[in-house]
Amino acid sequence: MIEELGKNNRIIQESVPxxxxxxxxxxxxxxxxxxxxxxxxxxxxxxxxxxxPNETAIIAADIAGKAADVDICFVDRFTGSVMFNGDIQSVETSLDQVLRYFKDTLGFSTVPLTKS
Known part of the structure; x- marks a missing residue:
């Protein structure tokens, strides 16, 4: 872990699919x-x-849209980002269903659902 960065330090960030x-x-x-x-x-x-992989954003958006009454606002197959909105219960339901499908059916590692 880097504790202090000086002027000559450089951070290289990689995406490992x-x-x-x-x-x-x-x-x-x-x-x-x-x-x-x-x-x-x-x-x-x-x-x-x-x-x-980034392309799975398409699958996630499809599942989210079918799971509850949400509007898909953004899907980026190049970065793996998905954004949707709706009432809080619908958004939580959609996220839960995506997490469940990816973990149980596709064998993905998942994170806990967070909320702010």
């Missing part, structure tokens, strides 16, 4: 600036996922 969900988060009550910055309607909670 694995079968994993690295983020599953609910933003329960976003402030208006968050909605505006993301370019989504000011409606309910926001669900965020980050997955590798």
């Amino acid at each position: 694995g079968k994993q969900i690295t983020l599953a988060h609910v933003v329960a009550a976003p402030i208006a600036a968050v909605y505006d910055s993301l370019g989504v309607g000011h409606v309910g909670a926001i669900g965020i996922l980050s997955l590798t």
Whole structure:
């Protein structure tokens, strides 16, 4: 672990594809600036996922959209990011279903669902 970075230190960050969900988060009550910055309607909670391999974002978005009444706002197959919004219960249900499917059916490593 690097404790202190000086001027001559450099950090190299790599993406090592694995079968994993690295983020599953609910933003329960976003402030208006968050909605505006993301370019989504000011409606309910926001669900965020980050997955590798990146292309599995497509599968996650499909499952999330079928699991509950959410609007898919963003899917990026190049970074593995998915974002959707809806009422808090629907967003949590969608995230739970994605986590369950990826873990039980696809054998992915997953993280606990977090919420702010």
